[in-house]
Amino acid sequence: MTTIKLDADFYQQDALVVAQKLIGKLLVRRLQGTEVICKIVETEAYIGPEDKGCHAYQNKRTKRTEAMFTSGGHAYIYVIYGMYYCFNVVASVKDKPEAVLIRAVEPIAGIDIIRENRAIKSMKIAALTNGPGKLCQALNIDKKLNGYNLISEDELYLTGDNTDQDYQLVATKRINIDYAEDYKDKPWRFYHQGNPFVSKL
DNA sequence: CCTGCGATCGTCT
DNA sequence: GACGATCGCAGGA
Numbered sequence: 001m002t003t004i005k006l007d008a009d010f011y012q013q014d015a016l017v018v019a020q021k022l023i024g025k026l027l028v029r030r031l032q033g034t035e036v037i038c039k040i041v042e043t044e045a046y047i048g049p050e051d052k053g054c055h056a057y058q059n060k061r062t063k064r065t066e067a068m069f070t071s072g073g074h075a076y077i078y079v080i081y082g083m084y085y086c087f088n089v090v091a092s093v094k095d096k097p098e099a100v101l102i103r104a105v106e107p108i109a110g111i112d113i114i115r116e117n118r119a120i121k122s123m124k125i126a127a128l129t130n131g132p133g134k135l136c137q138a139l140n141i142d143k144k145l146n147g148y149n150l151i152s153e154d155e156l157y158l159t160g161d162n163t164d165q166d167y168q169l170v171a172t173k174r175i176n177i178d179y180a181e182d183y184k185d186k187p188w189r190f191y192h193q194g195n196p197f198v199s200k201l
Numbered sequence: 202c203c204t205g206c207g208a209t210c211g212t213c214t
Numbered sequence: 215g216a217c218g219a220t221c222g223c224a225g226g227a
Contacts, residue, residue, distance in 0.1 A: 044219070053219070064212060081220050082210030088219090101219060120222070133220045143211095176219060 003028070006158045008151055011072030015091040015098035018072070019045035020190050022089065023169055026159045027105055029139040036110030036139060038129060040158075042103040042191040042198045044174045046088070048096055053180035056097035067147045068097035075148040075156065077141065084133030087141050089150065089158070103175070103189070105129045106197040107138075114138040130197045168193035175200060 006025065011018060022040050029036045046054040048068075055078070056065045067076040068090060076088040076099050088099040107114050107129060118128050118138050129135045136142065141156065150157050171187040178184055191198045 046219075055219080062213070078219085079211050081208080081218055082212095083208070084220050086219060103219085122222080127222090131220070137221095174219070179218090 004160050005151060006073075006160055008071070008073050010160075011089065011091055011151070012093050013072070013091065015045040015047050015100055016188065018089065018091040019043040019100040019188065020169060022100060022102070022158070023190055023192050024167065026108065026161050027102065027139070028157050028159060029141070030155045031110070031113055031140055034110055034113070036113050037108040038105035038135070038139070039108055040102060040104075041106050041195040042189070044101040044103055044190070045091075045188040046099050046101065047188075048092075048098050050183075051180070051186075052183040053174060053177035053186075054097070054099075059097065065097065068099050069095050070147065072098075073149065073151040075145050075150055077136075077143055077146040077148075079143065080133065085136040085142050086132045087136050087145075101132060102135065103132045104191070104197050104199045105135050106195060126196045131199045167195070 022043050025040050027038045027040055048056055049059045056068045064078055070090055071094040072091045074090045076090050077085055080086050088101045090099050092098040114128055117140055129138050170191050170193045172189050173185045174189045
């Protein structure tokens with residue numbers, strides 16, 4: 001298939017724009033000599049200094065958040081609950097910490113490899129990739145890829161090839177950020193309506 | 202279908 | 215020393 005990588009112009013927009021445009025785009029991960037491909041069906045935007053739900057609230061700059069301050073088009077990957085990883089796409093320009101959390105994807109190609117990576121009893125296919133920690137496990141995404149360049153490298157990247165344009169985009173509040181006070185109810189979570197791989201309705 | 206709970210540890214204070 | 219942008223399983227309806 002033709003692979004048209006998303007470029008710097010795409011990533012260096014506001015996280016709110018990137019988060020919405022990423023729905024329906026393809027996430028490509030090179031594993032075992034083949035390309036495992038998933039369609040993005042759910043995202044959340046986190047917006048730098050103003051957002052109390054963002055790790056980089058008030059431009060907080062630590063070893064963990066450093067990747068958020070790179071230019072749009074890099075990966076921001078962190079450990080959550082001591083056991084799982086979350087994969088974000090950095091948006092906006094250098095030194096403006098904005099990112100889009102990829103919360104759920106739908107497997108398109110290479111599902112056998114995804115199954116290998118996800119040892120669970122459940123027979124439900126949706127359980128393979130319907131959550132941020134799950135999709136990282138499914139695609140073997142971990143901290144080694146923190147700061148990875150999604151524009152110029154080939155192990156992990158995104159493409160604009162859409163398998164279908166025919167979906168409704170829904171905006172709701174973000175998941176599990178009850179501590180974020182007046183920012184916890186901002187409608188900055190986006191998903192492909194009705195897609196069975198979305199983590200929560 | 203839904204709710205509750207324990208696991209587990211890197212990161213920051 | 216405390217917490218968290220989560221997950222899988224058990225148990226009940």
